[in-house]
Amino acid sequence: MEASSSPAGGSLADSLKSYIRNEDAWRLPAQADASGAAASGAASAISAHLALSRWAVAGIGAGLPPQELSATTPADSYTVGVNLRSTDITFLHDGRLTYEGRVMPGMFQVTSPGHSARAVFHAACDVLHLYVPQAVLDACHREVSGNESAVSVLIDDPAVSHDPCIERLGQALLLADEAFTSFGQMYVDSINLALVSRLLELRMRSPTGGRPGQPKMRKSALPKWRLKRAVDYIDSHLAEAIGLEDVANAAGLTRMHFAAQFRAATGLRPHEYLLRRRIECAQQLLADEEYSLLDAAQLAGFRSQAHFTTVFKRMVGSTPKRWRDTQDAGA
Structure with missing residues (x-):
């Protein structure tokens, strides 16, 4: 899945290839395209610090052996993984088994700062990774609450969950009816910020730290x-x-x-x-x-x-x- 620039008038899927870069290694943020147009307006200072990459591997289970991968999230940011296709996975957080089995599109996982993740993919996979600095979460929280002295917000549930809103936002990054050429970066930045907003909304609905809207699995x-x-x-x-x-x-x-x-x-x-x-x-x-x-x-x-x-x-x-x-x- 090669990233390439898209011609004017191309489909959204083509135009986004310049903005959603492929990762060279699992959960390693791809370098942003410096030539892309940055988002403007009130949200620009926040969205400019968000990075989005895509990790996709075909052929696992159909010729390629399972892939075992590991990564540690930086001490000052979160890694949000949003699944784009069904696959079979074994996922460990800080060495402890968190999920094993089939994951469907729209299922997501958040690894908080300084924690490790290890995954074994037993089938072809396609995942979006959004990298969110702690400072961005705190800035969003302060803006919504209107409290400049609000304590740092923490998303500390590593469970694999499903949320229809996050699923739709993942789809919105990949598919739409109109092409984006001049405004592609602004579009992607806006969806990235919407994803962060949704994660904060789910966190605020779950004061006990459990999975909001989900059964007790x-x-x-x-x-x-x-x-x-x-x-x-x-x-x-x-x-x-x-x-x-x-x-x-x-x-x-x-x-x-x-x-x-x-x-x-x-x-x-x-x-x-x-x-x-x-x-x-x-x-x-x-x-x-x-x-x-x-x-x-x-x-x-x-x-x-x-x-x-x-x-x-x-x-x-x-x-x-x-x-x-x-x-x-x-x-």
Whole structure:
């Protein structure tokens, strides 16, 4: 995935390649393009200190062995990882296992200053990393609270979580209907600042330090072996009609107990997880010119083209046709 400058009038995905740089090493901020136009206005002093990079590796699990990577966050900043595609991962924070299993697009993790992270990717991965200095968090907090003497804010929950707003912001960095050429850097800086704002919002909603808006996963998450049965069943029956009871039976639980524990383990309701897997399947099919839009919809398990288009646009940010055209243009 090479970063390159985009011609005038190109797609957003092309234009952003100059602003979202690829990392040479995992969680190592890529150097910003000094020629990019800086954001202006009240937020410029804050957004100018945010760095955004992308880490993507293809072929893991399909020829390449799992990749084990480690990094330590600098003493004065945070590393925010936002997942862009489903993958299988083992993640450790300060040497302690934090997450193991399937992560879906929109799931994120925050590593606070001075702490270490180690990850083993068992499948192809694509992650955005936003690097946020502690001073930026504090400046945002002071601006919102109106208290110039406010104590330093701390985000100290290293758990892997899911938030729909952060998922949409990640999509917004990659996909849009209009091209950005002259204002691309301002656009990216604005989304970066929105991500920081959302993280602070979630932190303010969670005074006890738990995961805001998320179930208490430690006590009620679906055991790994049951989760694997459920995921394997879904993956092998995508083209068929799948009901909650079907997946629960595969995991060996009743519908009620399965749904709650599945959401605790993945951050998603079973039906939402199923839709995401179907969309990912459809994307793989759409990348092959052999399949029509209707073929992709049906083989991914959608019973109507209209439903397929609606779900695809909600999750990916564009219609199936426009997404395919973008892939073809970038080939």
